[in-house]
Amino acid sequence: MSEPNTKQAGVAAEGVALRVDLNSLLADSQVNEVLDELDQALIGLQPVKTRVRDIAALLLIERARKLVGLASGSPSLHMSFTGNPGTGKTTVALRMAQILHRLGYVRKGHLVSVTRDDLVGQYIGHTAPKTKEVLKKAMGGVLFIDEAYYLYRPENERDYGQEAIEILLQVMENQRDDLVVIVAGYRDRMDTFFQSNPGLSSRIAHHIDFPDYSAEELELIAGTMLEQMQYRLSSSGVEALREYIPLRMTQAHFANARSVRNALDRARLRQANRLFAQKGLQLSRDDLMTIEADDIRASRVFT
Amino acid sequence: MKITQGTFSFLPDLTDKEITAQIQYALDQGWAVSVEYTDDPHPRNYFWEMWGNPMFDLKDAAGALTEVLAARKAHPSNYIRVMAFDATLGFETTRLSFIVNRPKDEPGYGLVRQEVDGRNIRYTIESYAAKAPEGRRYT
Numbered sequence: 001m002s003e004p005n006t007k008q009a010g011v012a013a014e015g016v017a018l019r020v021d022l023n024s025l026l027a028d029s030q031v032n033e034v035l036d037e038l039d040q041a042l043i044g045l046q047p048v049k050t051r052v053r054d055i056a057a058l059l060l061i062e063r064a065r066k067l068v069g070l071a072s073g074s075p076s077l078h079m080s081f082t083g084n085p086g087t088g089k090t091t092v093a094l095r096m097a098q099i100l101h102r103l104g105y106v107r108k109g110h111l112v113s114v115t116r117d118d119l120v121g122q123y124i125g126h127t128a129p130k131t132k133e134v135l136k137k138a139m140g141g142v143l144f145i146d147e148a149y150y151l152y153r154p155e156n157e158r159d160y161g162q163e164a165i166e167i168l169l170q171v172m173e174n175q176r177d178d179l180v181v182i183v184a185g186y187r188d189r190m191d192t193f194f195q196s197n198p199g200l201s202s203r204i205a206h207h208i209d210f211p212d213y214s215a216e217e218l219e220l221i222a223g224t225m226l227e228q229m230q231y232r233l234s235s236s237g238v239e240a241l242r243e244y245i246p247l248r249m250t251q252a253h254f255a256n257a258r259s260v261r262n263a264l265d266r267a268r269l270r271q272a273n274r275l276f277a278q279k280g281l282q283l284s285r286d287d288l289m290t291i292e293a294d295d296i297r298a299s300r301v302f303t
Numbered sequence: 304m305k306i307t308q309g310t311f312s313f314l315p316d317l318t319d320k321e322i323t324a325q326i327q328y329a330l331d332q333g334w335a336v337s338v339e340y341t342d343d344p345h346p347r348n349y350f351w352e353m354w355g356n357p358m359f360d361l362k363d364a365a366g367a368l369t370e371v372l373a374a375r376k377a378h379p380s381n382y383i384r385v386m387a388f389d390a391t392l393g394f395e396t397t398r399l400s401f402i403v404n405r406p407k408d409e410p411g412y413g414l415v416r417q418e419v420d421g422r423n424i425r426y427t428i429e430s431y432a433a434k435a436p437e438g439r440r441y442t
Contacts, residue, residue, distance in 0.1 A: 107365075108362045108363050129355070129356075133356075133358075136358060136361060136367070136370075137360050137362070139362070139366040140362050140363025140365060140366075175365065178365040178366075
């Protein structure tokens with residue numbers, strides 16, 4: 001945790017500030033950069049962004065309260081991210097770790113991402129050390145439990161998942177300063193998971209729901225993905241993609257941004273094949289970058 | 304007689320905050336921290352009991368401190384030390400070791416003189432506490 005900058009805060013003789021300059025506090029924490037980055041890098045997700053801003057504001061005010069000597073209990077920041085596959089839960093968790101670190105809420109700001117396999121053991125007495133080891137690694141940062149509902153298996157009463165949950169709860173309660181736990185998963189299954197584990201639900205202060213992307217947002221996402229991979233669509237390719245996305249959305253196993261990524265990967269494959277087929281041709285930089293309409297229209301969703 | 308072995312042993316006992324700071328230093332160097340305990344702290348007894356496995360891939364000292372506290376709770380009247388292992392090629396050894404818990408009463412060591420080969424004398428030290436069987440020392 002960085003020491004509060006006393007010069008900017010206008011400190012009285014006793015070491016307790018009389019007034020706090022929020023702007024300088026904000027500038028000190030550099031949290032605005034992360035928030036702006038979040039705004040730009042992630043398309044859509046308005047409710048999520050609002051919530052993240054709220055949390056950042058709360059932490060900043062807590063810090064200001066501490067500077068003027070008001071009571072400031074560190075708020076509980078365990079979170080639950082619910083949403084369909086590919087809506088950016090992991091990505092936001094990673095940013096969240098950065099934001100909490102900049103605001104001085106966690107000391108290191110790293111993200112440890114685990115699933116049931118990393119927490120639950122295979123035989124009696126294996127679970128507790130395994131869970132504790134993961135928790136120890138996550139201390140000072142954020143523990144991200146993906147598909148957390150797998151921890152609880154009501155159909156098998158001898159399942160060791162319950163043991164992992166109990167250890168988790170204990171640490172979530174007693175060592176709030178040391179780590180933040182984020183559980184994530186699909187909406188409906190998380191709801192039943194919380195219903196059967198009221199202790200867990202009550203210890204999680206922030207339930208954030210990730211909405212599905214609209215077709216326009218997915219198109220924007222495809223744009224940024226291509227940019228990162230240094231590809232681009234030809235003008236007819238843009239149209240083909242515009243037709244492709246709504247079609248793909250109606251199909252089974254649609255996973256939002258992840259489906260878009262997969263579609264683009266397959267388009268790259270076809271582009272490579274197409275370029276390979278016209279051997280002997282001199283390929284320009286442009287040729288290597290451009291994905292044509294045919295590369296997208298060859299997809300199975302158009303048939 | 305206060306037993307002095309390992310780093311910081313001539314200083315007053317470290318507080319939990321100081322222990323945390325030292326562990327954090329070790330982690331920042333990339334060393335793996337482990338906790339060990341014994342009721343036989345003879346200077347030649349290198350092999351103390353392990354309290355759990357060495358902790359690799361830790362980022363923050365809070366995790367290791369929970370183990371120190373747990374070990375202290377289970378063995379309040381034993382010697383407990385924190386060790387930091389450096390896996391760098393060329394070192395591959397313990398770089399830091401310090402005692403984080405000791406019994407309230409440390410009776411110390413007696414000098415034993417053994418007559419050998421006529422008038423020759425061999426000297427050795429013997430712990431008063433270690434005369435009791437294992438598990439019943441320092442109670």
